Amino acid sequence: MTRILGIDPGSQRTGIGVIDVDATGKCAYVHCQALNLLVDTQDFPARLGKLVFDLEDVLAEWKPTVVAIESVFMDKSATSALKLGHARGAAIATVVRNGLAVHEYAPRLIKQSLVGGGAADKAQVQHMVRLLLNLGEKKLQADAADALAVALTHAHMSATAGRTGLATALLRRRR
Amino acid sequence: MTRILGIDPGSQRTGIGVIDVDATGKCAYVHCQALNLLVDTQDFPARLGKLVFDLEDVLAEWKPTVVAIESVFMDKSATSALKLGHARGAAIATVVRNGLAVHEYAPRLIKQSLVGGGAADKAQVQHMVRLLLNLGEKKLQADAADALAVALTHAHMSATAGRTGLATALLRRRR
Numbered sequence: 001m002t003r004i005l006g007i008d009p010g011s012q013r014t015g016i017g018v019i020d021v022d023a024t025g026k027c028a029y030v031h032c033q034a035l036n037l038l039v040d041t042q043d044f045p046a047r048l049g050k051l052v053f054d055l056e057d058v059l060a061e062w063k064p065t066v067v068a069i070e071s072v073f074m075d076k077s078a079t080s081a082l083k084l085g086h087a088r089g090a091a092i093a094t095v096v097r098n099g100l101a102v103h104e105y106a107p108r109l110i111k112q113s114l115v116g117g118g119a120a121d122k123a124q125v126q127h128m129v130r131l132l133l134n135l136g137e138k139k140l141q142a143d144a145a146d147a148l149a150v151a152l153t154h155a156h157m158s159a160t161a162g163r164t165g166l167a168t169a170l171l172r173r174r175r
Numbered sequence: 176m177t178r179i180l181g182i183d184p185g186s187q188r189t190g191i192g193v194i195d196v197d198a199t200g201k202c203a204y205v206h207c208q209a210l211n212l213l214v215d216t217q218d219f220p221a222r223l224g225k226l227v228f229d230l231e232d233v234l235a236e237w238k239p240t241v242v243a244i245e246s247v248f249m250d251k252s253a254t255s256a257l258k259l260g261h262a263r264g265a266a267i268a269t270v271v272r273n274g275l276a277v278h279e280y281a282p283r284l285i286k287q288s289l290v291g292g293g294a295a296d297k298a299q300v301q302h303m304v305r306l307l308l309n310l311g312e313k314k315l316q317a318d319a320a321d322a323l324a325v326a327l328t329h330a331h332m333s334a335t336a337g338r339t340g341l342a343t344a345l346l347r348r349r350r
Contacts, residue, residue, distance in 0.1 A: 044267075045270075045279070048271060053272070079256070081254070082259065084260065086264030086267070088264065089265040090268035093226065096221070097269075104220070
């Protein structure tokens with residue numbers, strides 16, 4: 001069993017999605033939320049501090065074994081890239097500091113992995129997240145849904161890359 | 176006595192400068208170095224991890240009471256802004272996580288504070304850092320010198336803002 005934490009970092013809100021993957025590659029929903037970094041203050045270092053502390057709470061509570069994060073699609077202005085960079089830097093640093101590996105996935109790969117096309121829109125991705133995790137009509141905050149999407153992508157890519165879990169499961173079934 | 180840690184963050188090298196400021200506002204050199212984040216790996220999350228661990232070593236060894244960091248002058252491309260943002264985000268997050276306040280100073284203000292003109296070049300700033308800290312001909316790595324410069328700026332700005340230390344010292348001298 002692997003517990004994957006997906007992170008969708010932002011300097012105002014950071015999405016958190018936790019899923020479990022069993023040896024057959026089957027994914028199960030565990031938790032999702034959006035960390036609101038604007039609650040306490042408009043002060044930027046304090047926002048990054050809140051991100052660190054909230055993320056450490058998430059790591060302590062949900063105990064993921066691996067972390068997946070969306071890499072940045074560079075259609076952004078330098079100013080927004082800088083802000084996003086701060087949030088991603090703080091998040092990645094916190095994860096590495098806590099001894100976990102971070103895997104990065106490009107937005108296009110996430111869409112391809114979930115919907116089958118790199119040009120899929122957010123609504124399609126959310127739809128597939130709901131479907132793959134049996135969430136029914138559960139209301140998903142957009143950042144939390146994106147975090148679940150990157151976690152699912154890691155689950156799929158790991159299965160594709162190694163197939164160890166899947167192959168073992170198939171062998172077991174045949175016996 | 177205040178011990179100021181100045182940080183000049185970068186995703187390849189991060190400058191570290193430590194100075195002490197006494198109640199009269201007099202600054203004394205303590206330590207400077209450049210953290211080389213490329214030593215172990217080219218892997219970006221690992222670089223941020225090295226930044227966190229190296230910076231935590233610096234905090235533990237030199238025990239600063241406050242931290243100063245250069246804010247970003249946005250003449251950068253989105254790509255370099257994003258990389259710099261990651262390093263700054265990781266550095267600020269580490270400092271806040273360790274319970275220290277971070278003060279940000281614009282490059283122009285640092286030049287004005289040290290050289291008296293916002294258009295001063297790097298060589299002039301380095302010269303003033305050497306002069307103000309009695310470093311003589313000591314060879315300074317560029318990032319380390321910039322880190323000392325922002326630490327000195329914080330010392331000057333705190334003195335200007337509060338003047339408590341300075342005023343107390345002057346009163347004492349008069350008695």
